Amino acid sequence: MRFQDTQSTPREHDLIMAAQDGDRTAQRSIYELYRDRVQNLVYYSLGDALFAEDISQVIFLKIFRALPDFRFESALATWIYRIAINECLNQSRRDNAQYVPLDAILGSVEEIAAADWPDRQQERQQRQQIIQQAVLELSPKLRAVVVLKYLEGLSYEEIAAVLDCSTGTVASRLSRALTRLEARLRPFRTVL
Secondary structure, eight states: OOOOSSSOOHHHHHHHHHHHTTOHHHHHHHHHHHHHHHHHHHHHHHOOHHHHHHHHHHHHHHHHHHGGGOOSSSOHHHHHHHHHHHHHHHHHHHHOOOOOOTHHHHOOHHHHOSSOOHHHHHHHHHHHHHHHHHHHTSOHHHHHHHHHHHTSOOOHHHHHHHHTSOHHHHHHHHHHHHHHHHHHHGGGTTTO
């Protein structure tokens, strides 16, 4: 399902209403609809697959506890992403974890090259480490915009809805993030 920045679809509205009334099947449908997206967002925000599973469960507990208060003022996806981003920021503060896997920026190794030569593997690993470190040096707010833009492929409007800020703020944060990444990576141009 494509992320929507507007109100919920009629089917989704009915699903939410049923879940708010305690319908376990509806709650399970919401969970299955958003589970992978939330887990990916958490993974690329915090960087640990097992930790991402645990935190995703915490996020869904928060979602289902708060679901009765959902007022249809935004799309369900916007609301869920907002909860997920806030929990990731809370976890980062708590654990001082600032790890974003390189796959969030460049794609997986399988996506980069299906059949790569062994001598290029070392070069790719070095490039990944350099870029990963540059991303890690970004503040959580800048990192969140980079992850939502390049991992999730969200538009500026969608990111603004998730982060509860203006599109101008999204553009500004993304610009600052890319400027900082470019400055940090400039010395490594021959390696990258």
